[in-house]
Amino acid sequence: MATGDGSGVRPELDRRRARSLVFDALTAVIPDLRAEALDERQELYADLGMDSLGFVRLLVELESKLDVSLVDEDLMTIELFNVADLVDLVERISPPAAN
């Protein structure tokens, strides 16, 4: 997994922050979804009902929340299965957390 500091180990704080961002973004783009009902093992497609259109909405939401510009070439190679994959993605694309 790519990390912000190049050490290969990402601080737990970043994981929690990434998870929180993902849960917020998911509840923003999927109707009737409650953040307290989410966990990282849930499948995006089968459990949360996400499709490719929802994924694009989610990326737009994350781009805004993270204040980053997502690059087509980086996103085309990504395959996501569950919420944990999405949290991993946010860790990779987010700027390092302020200390």
Add this chain to the structure above:
Amino acid sequence: MIAAARDPQLPTHWFNILHDRPQYVSSAVPRSRLPEEVKRAGYRIQLQQPFSLARQSLNTADRFIPIPGEVLDLYAQYRPTPLRRAVRLEERLGANARIYYKYEGANLTGSHKLNSALAQAYYYARAGVKHIVTGTAAGQWGTALAYACQVMNLRCTVFMVRATLRQKPIRGDMMRLFGAIVHESPGDLTDVGRRVLKEDPAAIGTQAVANAEALELAGEDTESRFAVGSGENSVLLHQTVIGQEANSQMALLGEFPDCVIACMGAGSNFGGIALPLLGAAEDSGRSIRLVAVESAACPKLTRGRYLYDLSDALGTTPVTKVYSLGSTYVPPPVYAGGLRHHSAGPLASAMHADGSLEAIAIDQLTSFRAGMLFCETEGILPAPESAHAVAGMMDVVSRHPRQGAPLVVLVNISGHGLLDLDAYRRFAAGEIEPVKANETRLSQSLNALEEFNQAITEAAEAT
């Protein structure tokens, strides 16, 4: 290197109707509410379209979206396209109307589809995709994408609906000339094709099956992706160069249309010509009629239901609310293969639902008669799909009062019919029968569509 100077009338931006009407942004039913056979556990989320292309379908912030320079240079090789007044046709019809037409058939691939094919190939190439896979009905989209892929150094594979590939094999030859691999759909190459053939070895194919086969093949390696030639908001966006040019060209003549008419497959050529003129009409406080002309063999707007439905036979793509005859409906094999998709796109459907768009269904014989008349009077043989637009225009004009102000009409001739000469020859020889919707199949398909939606409603109530 630039091959052609950009004409000052060539639009530098696409017109985005979603800015003016954000309610037209598609919303898909959550997959968790779909029946089990569609929901498919274990599916991985992956972008088929590059993000910058896909987000165009959701953009409500920008009324105009810049056309990338590389795409503009390619547009400059064949745009602006001609806008002409159909004077001889007006005389023949004896109508109280001034009829203008925009002609999109003069580019190398022969239809408006090139406007989006070039744009899409540009975004896919920039995103690192090496191979684009698609489905095509009548072959105009497949031809345009094959050419665009060649320009952008991409490989291209096209699944073409069996009925139309057999009607006009020369379409397949043209795609192969541009370097594409062409498969008849349904075929043995994919699971979905084999399944359809097992149920009916003589299956004539549909756009929904062709797209499902393309999606399946695109999912088999990391360098390949699926692309679609109509229905998506982004595709309609790319086509808005047509309507913007038409607006400027008519303004030079001191005209603005009372009525804009185009044929309706899923909505790309209709949206391309109609949406910028709708925006211009609203800017200037004028009223405008928008008329979509569909095939009587596939009357999704005039006889379909506005419900959630699958777009491809697998149900992989988002399940959006559309005017549909049901994804299991197999329209009869009319020559206007581009009008055989079982549903209109989400944006055109939303416009029909709110009354912004009228619809007319035209039978095949009437369309060929109109196409022949257009050829005699204007020297352009329209594609069978575009001939429906001509027939729809003649219907509208014939209903306009003989007295009073003439009706100013703009019709889109979305492509030429030079690869459909055999169909026109057969029509002239009296060998083509009128083709209507298959009532039994239509009724079964509409029932299945309503049951599908009932299941979605029940799933929503259970959550």
